[in-house]
Amino acid sequence: MKKHIVVIAGDGIGQEVTAVGKQVLEAIANKYKHEFTFDTALIGHEAIEATGNPIPDETITKSKASDAILFGAVGHPKYDNDPSAKVRPEQGLLGIRKALGLYANLRPIKLFDELLSASSIKPEILKGADILFFRELTGDVYFGERGRKDEGNTAYDTMIYSRYEVARIVTKAFDAAMTRRKKLCSVDKANVLESSRLWREVVQEMAPRYPEVEVEHQFVDAAAMLLIKDPKRFDVVVTGNLFGDILTDEASQIAGSMGMLASASVGDTTGLYEPIHGSAHDITGKGVANPLASVLSVALMLDISFGMKTEAEAVVHAVDAVLKAGFRTRDIADSTTPADKLLGTKAMGDQILYYLAA
Amino acid sequence: MKKHIVVIAGDGIGQEVTAVGKQVLEAIANKYKHEFTFDTALIGHEAIEATGNPIPDETITKSKASDAILFGAVGHPKYDNDPSAKVRPEQGLLGIRKALGLYANLRPIKLFDELLSASSIKPEILKGADILFFRELTGDVYFGERGRKDEGNTAYDTMIYSRYEVARIVTKAFDAAMTRRKKLCSVDKANVLESSRLWREVVQEMAPRYPEVEVEHQFVDAAAMLLIKDPKRFDVVVTGNLFGDILTDEASQIAGSMGMLASASVGDTTGLYEPIHGSAHDITGKGVANPLASVLSVALMLDISFGMKTEAEAVVHAVDAVLKAGFRTRDIADSTTPADKLLGTKAMGDQILYYLAA
Numbered sequence: 001m002k003k004h005i006v007v008i009a010g011d012g013i014g015q016e017v018t019a020v021g022k023q024v025l026e027a028i029a030n031k032y033k034h035e036f037t038f039d040t041a042l043i044g045h046e047a048i049e050a051t052g053n054p055i056p057d058e059t060i061t062k063s064k065a066s067d068a069i070l071f072g073a074v075g076h077p078k079y080d081n082d083p084s085a086k087v088r089p090e091q092g093l094l095g096i097r098k099a100l101g102l103y104a105n106l107r108p109i110k111l112f113d114e115l116l117s118a119s120s121i122k123p124e125i126l127k128g129a130d131i132l133f134f135r136e137l138t139g140d141v142y143f144g145e146r147g148r149k150d151e152g153n154t155a156y157d158t159m160i161y162s163r164y165e166v167a168r169i170v171t172k173a174f175d176a177a178m179t180r181r182k183k184l185c186s187v188d189k190a191n192v193l194e195s196s197r198l199w200r201e202v203v204q205e206m207a208p209r210y211p212e213v214e215v216e217h218q219f220v221d222a223a224a225m226l227l228i229k230d231p232k233r234f235d236v237v238v239t240g241n242l243f244g245d246i247l248t249d250e251a252s253q254i255a256g257s258m259g260m261l262a263s264a265s266v267g268d269t270t271g272l273y274e275p276i277h278g279s280a281h282d283i284t285g286k287g288v289a290n291p292l293a294s295v296l297s298v299a300l301m302l303d304i305s306f307g308m309k310t311e312a313e314a315v316v317h318a319v320d321a322v323l324k325a326g327f328r329t330r331d332i333a334d335s336t337t338p339a340d341k342l343l344g345t346k347a348m349g350d351q352i353l354y355y356l357a358a
Numbered sequence: 359m360k361k362h363i364v365v366i367a368g369d370g371i372g373q374e375v376t377a378v379g380k381q382v383l384e385a386i387a388n389k390y391k392h393e394f395t396f397d398t399a400l401i402g403h404e405a406i407e408a409t410g411n412p413i414p415d416e417t418i419t420k421s422k423a424s425d426a427i428l429f430g431a432v433g434h435p436k437y438d439n440d441p442s443a444k445v446r447p448e449q450g451l452l453g454i455r456k457a458l459g460l461y462a463n464l465r466p467i468k469l470f471d472e473l474l475s476a477s478s479i480k481p482e483i484l485k486g487a488d489i490l491f492f493r494e495l496t497g498d499v500y501f502g503e504r505g506r507k508d509e510g511n512t513a514y515d516t517m518i519y520s521r522y523e524v525a526r527i528v529t530k531a532f533d534a535a536m537t538r539r540k541k542l543c544s545v546d547k548a549n550v551l552e553s554s555r556l557w558r559e560v561v562q563e564m565a566p567r568y569p570e571v572e573v574e575h576q577f578v579d580a581a582a583m584l585l586i587k588d589p590k591r592f593d594v595v596v597t598g599n600l601f602g603d604i605l606t607d608e609a610s611q612i613a614g615s616m617g618m619l620a621s622a623s624v625g626d627t628t629g630l631y632e633p634i635h636g637s638a639h640d641i642t643g644k645g646v647a648n649p650l651a652s653v654l655s656v657a658l659m660l661d662i663s664f665g666m667k668t669e670a671e672a673v674v675h676a677v678d679a680v681l682k683a684g685f686r687t688r689d690i691a692d693s694t695t696p697a698d699k700l701l702g703t704k705a706m707g708d709q710i711l712y713y714l715a716a
């Protein structure tokens with residue numbers, strides 16, 4: 001098959017990990033006789049420095065014309081410490097999600113057995129946990145009206161959802177539940193928020209259409225607790241943009257490290273594949289970032305956007321094999337990891353390529 | 359000393375656990391020769407059933423006239439599953455917080471050594487963790503304008519903060535940090551939200567007044583991850599109402615169980631003391647609820663509202679002694695707990711009273 005992929009590496013470790021992701025795509029093309037062509041585009045701080053705009057038009061145009069997007073990260077400490085900055089790297093990420101209509105963010109949380117000991121959570125609590133998050137990605141307080149009043153002394157943001165926005169992501173979550181353990185947990189704060197009450201109404205209205213799926217509703221505070229207390233109770237979880245942001249980062253601890261978690265952002269057109277870790281400026285340029293989230297994002301791309309199941313599985317198996325062989329980046333190492341198995345970003349990528357070539 | 363306490367037991371297990379809390383107050387009065395008088399007031403579902411109003415005027419009047427409030431819980435599944443209900447138990451809790459100006463919710467998270475094994479988190483990650491949360495309690499999306507538009511098909515809530523609201527809670531958090539390990543972590547989502555940018559601005563402006571305090575800012579998603587990955591890195595954490603709701607429930611797993619966590623809601627007048635667990639209708643009336651969060655709420659009341667340090671310590675020591683003696687309620691038991699040490703609510707309360715009397 002012929003596929004055209006736009007690589008948007010962005011800021012911080014986005015550059016380093018995406019380089020590995022791209023190599024994996026090339027290796028897959030080679031092995032399975034596909035023709036993958038690549039282009040690059042700017043986003044975030046990198047784009048601001050080059051063009052003044054965190055999301056140049058060209059990036060949107062190229063993205064729309066592609067078959068899939070391999071994404072790195074956005075963010076820069078400079079803006080974090082300047083609350084008054086008007087132009088911010090994050091506008092790039094939010095902008096591309098909105099421009100491409102990527103309303104469904106899938107975040108699979110699954111622990112590779114070899115990493116059981118890398119988590120701060122007890123192995124017996126984790127073993128067998130397998131959660132698929134659906135985070136809504138183009139609505140909520142991320143995109144509602146915001147501003148200042150009272151001469152700048154009061155600031156507000158609007159949490160807002162419309163029925164169709166809830167229905168389309170909840171549909172995707174129900175459909176996914178049907179292919180898995182048939183359990184759906186919808187997370188909201190309906191005891192306080194009107195937007196959550198609408199969310200819950202929609203889920204309740206749709207549930208009878210999926211009689212085989214066992215539906216539960218949890219308040220976001222309880223969900224944050226239950227994820228750690230008993231992650232195995234969850235199968236598919238669906239929630240809004242803000243709650244999904246918080247809960248999936250938290251859930252990264254179930255997978256041992258944020259450095260292991262991939263995500264797919266899909267909607268009506270081109271899908272975008274992205275590690276859930278951010279730009280991580282504290283380790284940028286040191287060559288120690290874990291590239292496996294980018295590699296696993298490639299696996300999601302092959303599966304979801306290209307329908308290449310075998311190829312996707314080959315990538316996941318390579319990750320598994322490399323972990324089984326004892327190789328670790330710093331974030332997933334523990335006191336038993338021998339020095340010669342502790343790898344940097346590039347060396348870890350090379351191991352993956354080695355297993356893929358085998 | 360003479361003190362007048364209003365007991366607002368509310369819904370679900372609120373009744374059972376608060377009964378124990380009140381007994382502890384009586385035992386303390388007896389032992390230390392104080393005169394504690396009591397009154398009761400209605401709230402939540404209980405109040406709706408009796409008066410149609412989740413927060414009757416009488417409850418506010420009595421509360422304002424008291425020296426402290428011992429609170430149980432609010433909530434009822436009936437409303438959770440009916441997103442269109444106009445009158446809801448939670449309005450009682452939000453109403454009393456607002457009416458009494460209880461803008462600062464203190465939630466200490468500390469693991470009793472005996473419960474190291476009760477948590478889903480590894481003991482070596484937990485040991486020594488000691489976090490004091492300051493959750494803002496009378497602002498944010500809890501109290502902003504909310505409603506529907508487009509014939510009910512769009513729902514919105516307003517996240518909103520004013521400078522003075524941020525400043526007064528952050529002041530309390532800085533002051534507390536000065537009496538502890540002198541570290542303050544402020545949690546927001548300033549990379550996306552305007553209300554968070556205002557929050558961060560205020561913290562940044564105030565920091566120079568506390569040169570000894572080491573201040574850090576974390577985004578709420580990263581904070582949710584770090585709490586589980588490395589709870590020991592936190593000392594005092596200050597955050598808004600919604601983020602605080604989510605993070606403190608999550609952090610309950612650091613303390614082994616939600617059933618162990620007490621909170622103090624304070625402001626300009628009477629303080630309110632409340633377990634952070636909710637009404638827990640699944641176990642209501644079964645006599646198995648853990649009363650220790652209510653008991654520890656009493657300890658906070660004695661300390662913060664009455665300035666009775668010795669008495670407060672006596673209560674905490676009683677909890678410690680009972681745990682050391684091996685007694686457990688179901689939520690903090692594990693497979694090694696012998697049957698005769700597994701206690702219900704009342705029996706656990708009796709053990710506490712026994713140690714207090716000693």
Ligand SMILES: CC(C)[C@H](C(=O)O)[C@@H](O)C(=O)O
Nearest residue numbers: 074075090093245549550579
């Ligand atoms: C960088 C930031 C705007 C973003 C978000 O909050 O969505 C990130 O945390 C994520 O989860 O993709």
Ligand SMILES: CC(C)[C@H](C(=O)O)[C@@H](O)C(=O)O
Nearest residue numbers: 191192221432433448451603
């Ligand atoms: C019952 C609910 C309204 C309340 C809240 O969200 O504040 C509770 O979860 C809490 O944390 O006290």
